[in-house]
Amino acid sequence: MIQPKISVQNVYYTYSSDGLEALKNVSLDIYPNEIFVLFGPARSGKSTLLRLFNRLSDLLEKGDYQGTILFNGRDVFEPGTDIAALRRRIGMVFAVPTPLPGSIRDNLTYGPRMAGISRSELPDRVERSLRLAALWDEVKDRLDESAFALSGGQKQRLCIARSLTLEPEVLILDNPTSGLDPLSTSMVEETLHELKQRYTIIVVPHSVQQAARVATRAAFMLNGELIELNDAGQLFVHPQDKRTEDYVTGRFG
Amino acid sequence: MKRQHTQKLAVGLITAAAALVVLPIILVIVFLLVKGIGAISWEFLTAAPRNGMKDGGIMPAILGTVILSMGTSLVCIPLALGAAIYLAEYSTESRLTRWVRLAIVNLAGIPSIVYGLFGLGAFVLFLDMGTSIIAGSLTLGIMTLPVVISTAEEAIRAVPREFRIVSQSLGATRWQTIRHQVLPHAIPGIITGIILGLSRAAGETAPILFTVAAFYLPNLPQSASDQTMALPYHLYVIATQVPGMPLSVQYGTALVLLLLVLSLTLVATLIRTRMRRNRDW
Known part of the structure; x- marks a missing residue:
């Protein structure tokens, strides 16, 4: 049996600010080299769950967390966890593409430089990541231009490439195509399929259609509960739960 | 119709109020320029005072003010920057934070003469530094802390949160993030705060009165434990303590002090606009 990359076991999360129970007894396993899609209506707990994986939740909000999240079999909330190292191994791409101020190259070398990776290795990493994110041909001659000069779709692929420079094991993309046009969206989706060969991909999709297009396996969440989890071929074609069926067929959401 | 009249009247009054704010500074500059420009010469700027300070120049006082400004920076910048980073990035709603904020607000409200007396008691007498550049710098440095901390904290907070999260x-x-993403973008605001704080320190008389300033020194200061002359105190002395002092020398000294402080402010403004233009977010 394959060991799960990430294992979520009976996780509860309640926000301190408004008492919202964002996660209610969620358990699921995510395996290497799959595109795991987490979908559901707004405020169903998807982002809350993802941010716990690399402890980005520490920065963003206060809340009461219970349960266990294992990454490669180790509890990410174990005291003494090297959080910076954890975040290097579980990369994250956000809904709004956010370049850091500076050139395209600065953006791509930032993570490795902070990790103390030697300068001689940086050009290789920059090129490899840009190729993986399908952006190399578009920017190879303008690496020293401001990252803010890129188009929205290019910025998002830059953010993907930027996460890849750290050669993470898991890449989380939280609604990565929310602001993108259809062409850029399809480029990002193609990129995801390429990346699956090497990484574990977790995606919160923009729509049910996108979920069905990219997923290997998918999990449907509603009001903080995991409703249904199955192979994409099953879940989108023969959903077992009435609520999943209603959402997938567009009756609500 | 009537509403439009009210509108016009209101706009007129508001504009007049804004214009009135500019008026005093222009009047002060023009007045000092007209009365003091005649006294300014190469000798006035580069020579020591002679003949009971009625002749010669004010170079020791200019130099003293520059030295004190540098001393103030040395005291103020590390402390203020540390405090600002703590308040903006690390502080939680703790008792320490509340005390620090309370201290800053109170430091800002203390009259400058009280700083002078504090410096006399704490540095000159208790710590036995004597009236010296180091005692004066410490006094001015502490006085400058609140404005530098406040502007620096504001500048640090103004850096978008997304950059920190990314x-x-x-x-x-966390420290790498502050060092590489936050501080570089907060620097223009921080520098502005430092220069504004320094320009105030450079012009103050009361804090240096008992801690460092000398009425007249035949020689330039040789070390940080020496006294020094300084422009604001020199101006006070020649305006009130020396009988028969030519008016032009007084106006000339005031003009030099004003220009020094104004040029510091101008530098601050230039740095800010330049760096704002260069940033791409």
């Missing part, structure tokens, strides 16, 4: 999501530690 930086840490890329595996940077």
Whole structure:
């Protein structure tokens, strides 16, 4: 049996600010080299769950967390966890593409430089990541231009490439195509399929259609509960739960 | 119709109020220029006072003010920057934070003469530094802390939160994030705050009165434990303590002090606009 990359076991999360129970007894396993899609209506707990994986939740909000999240079999909330190292191994791409101020190259070398990776290795990493994110041909001659000069779709692929420079094991993309046009969206989706060969991909999709297009396996969440989890071929074609069926067929959401 | 009249009247009054704010500074500059420009010469700027300070120049006082400004920076910048980073990045709603904020607000409200007396008691007498550049710098440095801390904290907070989140999501530690993403973008605001604080320190008389300033020194200061002359105190002395002092020398000294302070402010403004233009977010 394959060991799960990430294992979520009976996780509860309640926000301190408004008492919202964002996660209610969620358990699921995510395996290497799959595109795991987490979908559901707004405020169903998807982002809350993802941010716990690399402890980005520490920065963003206060809340009461219970349960266990294992990454490669180790509890990410174990005291003494090297959080910076954890975040290097579980990369994250956000809904709004956010370049850091500076050139395209600065953006791509930032993570490795902070990790103390030697300068001689940086050009290789920059090129490899840009190729993986399908952006190399578009920017190879303008690496020293401001990252803010890129188009929205290019910025998002830059953010993907930027996460890849750290050669993470898991890449989380939280609604990565929310602001993108259809062409850029399809480029990002193609990129995801390429990346699956090497990484574990977790995606919160923009729509049910996108979920069905990219997923290997998918999990449907509603009001903080995991409703249904199955192979994409099953879940989108023969959903077992009435609520999943209603959402997938567009009756609500 | 009537509403439009009210509108016009209101706009007129508001504009007049704004214009009135500019008027005093222009009047002061023009007045000092007209009365003091005649006294300014190469000798006035580069020579020591002679003949009971009625002749010669004010170079020791200019130099003293420059030295004190540098001393003030040395005291103020590390402390203020540390405090600002703590308040903006690390502080939680703790008792320490509340005390620090309370201290800053109170430091800002203390009259400058009280700083002078504090400096006399704490540095000159208790710590036995004597009236010296180091005692004066410490006094001015503490006086300058609140404005520098406040502007620096504001500048640090103004850096978008997204940069911090992205930086840490890329595996940077909190300190690396501050060092590489936050401070570089906060620097223009921080520098502005430092220069504004310094320009105030450069012009103050009361804090240096008992801690460092000398009425007249035949020689330039040789070390940090020496006294020094300084422009604001020199101006006070020649305006009130020396009988028969030519008016033009007084106006000339005031003009030099004003120009020094104004040029510091101008530099601050230039740095800010330049760096704002260069940033791409």
